[in-house]
Amino acid sequence: MRADIPNKLYFKIGEVSKLACVEPHVLRYWETEFKEIQPKRANSNQRLYRREDVETVLQIKALLHEQGFTISGAKKFLTDGGQSPVAPVTMVPGTDHLGQIKNELQAVKDLLNKKK
Secondary structure (H helix, E strand, O other), X not given: OOXXXXXXXXXXXXXXXXXXXXOHHHHHHHHHHOOOOOOEEOOOOOXXXXXXXXXXXXXXXHHHHHOXXXXXXXXXXXXXXXXXXXXXXXOOOOXXXXXXXXXXXXXXXXXXXXXX
């Protein structure tokens, strides 16, 4: 996901915190919310994150902080294999933006009606 993750087998919570630019308590909270993050414990009870865990943390941070997902939305996104149910609206210059938005909202409505 990011090229600047050091090539190590395990990372301590402080290292992951610095890589993801979030506080350690945020990582501990995310562990309770996302089953994808399961650091091992050393004999000293220190959390040891694998590279896959670090990549997942970075993906969760991007979903929550950059893309505006909620916790439940990010969970669903990760469990669905990263598939977004609705394609994002792409604005094309010189087109009817309101009509395009209306069509996208209609598609969302249709998807919600199918699930009922």
